[in-house]
Amino acid sequence: MSRVKLSEYTAKKTLFPNYQGLPLTSSAPLSSLTQAFPRKPLVIKVDEGIKKRHKQGLLKLACTPKEAFVALSTWSTLGYSHFLLEPFLKHDASNEHYLSLERVRAGWKLSYSPQGGVEIESAWDSVKSIILPPDAKTTPPGFFQTSPSVFHRFLFRLLPLMNQFHLSFLEINPLVLQKNHLIPLDLACELDNTASPLSGLPDHKLSASEHQIATLDALTPASLKFRLLNPSGHIWMILSGGGASLVLADEVADLGLGSELANYGEYSGAPLPDDVYAYTKIILSQLLLVKDSAPKALVIAGGVANFTDVALTFRGLIRALAEQMVELKKANVQVFVRRGGPHEIQGLTSMRTFLRQAGLLGSVHGHETMLTAIISEVKQYLSVNPAPNSRRRP
């Protein structure tokens, strides 16, 4: 798939064998905070891959266990659920450095500034970047001006671990230099989750339907993606292909229908009819939760497939639609289809026949119709009997 964020706890535990932090959830009792690092001042922070925690008040420094517990409880009521407790390190702000590593085509992009800390954005000019080849054993002279040997030891111990665990990005800010040691205070890390044994954080809180589809996706060699954008939207999409799905979603936004777009997602990589059936079923149940009587459009669309069999995948789609055809009709749903590829005519013909019989036919098009033309049809359909504004989410 792609790069995903790691929790700070997992990243530190993976990269620094002596790391002492304690991961906590919302239900952590006060006692677990008091017993963790006795008599030491503490740091508590939200650990959900969020940037600029300090500026958002999601990080509290030099606090007592009780104060940390209060912060944790407050953040829990805001919807956060994962936290990290660490002993507070007293240090001089002038010892705060910035270091980041990103895997790039030519090796590693290494960025460094001796002026790390929360104000790094305003000191961005002080950040120097170089590309290290994958087999680099050293950095150019003068790149690390203070304690270069300490930084080298730190850096060249990290790089093999980054490879071993397929980590693609690491940002440490601040990185504190104290008594010839480098201590990472706050850290962000991304993982190439195609290969790693570590598990990453989702990029947002998953809804129930998103969670179901993520589970389904993990069980099939094909790709099934679903993101719920607006549960009360009136445009629902079952799209195929990573590129075509993007072009179709762009068109919805470009035609000013963004607020009506309920979801984004795609299936690709020749899924079996059963996969498509299960995928469609989950999306339809989410669609049928929209309780207003306004017309709703279900867009089943994709490019001209190279190898995904249209007739086969449509078999799964039709089965799921048929199971819910009465409810869909009642919910004022019409289905708009555009698809091309292997066995296109068979697939489109069965779809058209089914939709007509079920009273759900918006339109059905093949490869000769422009990819995004159905979005204009959807706009037309929705505007004839527009959704009541009061039901729309802002």
Added chain:
Amino acid sequence: MISLRELRSSRHQIIVLGNHEPIIQSLLDFDYLSGKKASSVLAILTGRRGVAKYFFGRQEILLPTLASLQALPALVSSFPSSPGCHLWFLNLLSGRRTLFSLQELSSLSVKNLPLDLVGGAIFAENVPELHALEILRAATAKQQLVVGPASVGLLVPGVLKLGAIGGITPEQIKENQIMTPGHFAVLSASGGMTNELINLVNLAGHHLSFALSFGGDRFPVLSPREAFLLAEADPQTTAVLYYGELGGEDEYELVKLKEAGLFTKKLLAHIAGTVTSLFPSAPQFGHAKAKADSTRTTALAKRKVLAAAGFDVSSSFADFIHLLANL
């Protein structure tokens, strides 16, 4: 790296790693419909030694299948290839097996000479970044033309079909007219959109000079930059249709090429991903590279920079078709 001019004047043989019958049959259908005398598929690595039945036109033929790649040298020696015949791989294995299979392939030798591969295509998504970079370094050292990972392949009309590109049924191949050479190149980050663009070229009454998908991964072996240079150097190509997405800096590379006078041909681009504005935070789309980490790599920023450099850039997909009609 082999040029398109040289590619068109050579004959080609393909070693297929992995068993995907419809794709393999489509290579044979393409050969047959292009008027070739014989199939370009040399052997298929299936994990089982024997033969597999395929059709060349209406005639049933048997293609050798291999239990392991170690059996390949003997097979290659028994088919003495004439000069000017190029050897390609088509890797249809899963993402985890891609690197190891290619390492094994490149370790083989025939009569004490390493197997002389000019390039290949990698189909799998989910090739780990580190593996893709190793494949990239090996291919660069050997100057091979390798498309992928996550690529539907490389297509040179009438000459070479390396992958599912252009379709897998005889109907698709005929309808897309991918046997007939023309003057428009299609370069795309997405497999599905490669075929969508091939379809558009055909509907607009034109033919392809070549088409390829570099794939939507972070580290495509053949970079978009190199693909643009291939198109520039190809005397048959008069215009390039390019499909790109949010994420990555490839469009800035293209602008640099133009400014340096290294890319001078007509180029029509569609950069997808304006829908991002509807999301509260930068989302990850279907392709691994499709995530805008900064405003610089959003679809809108990249459209703007391409247009400023003098390329034809569409504001919507309908606009792309409109601009294509005027090419």
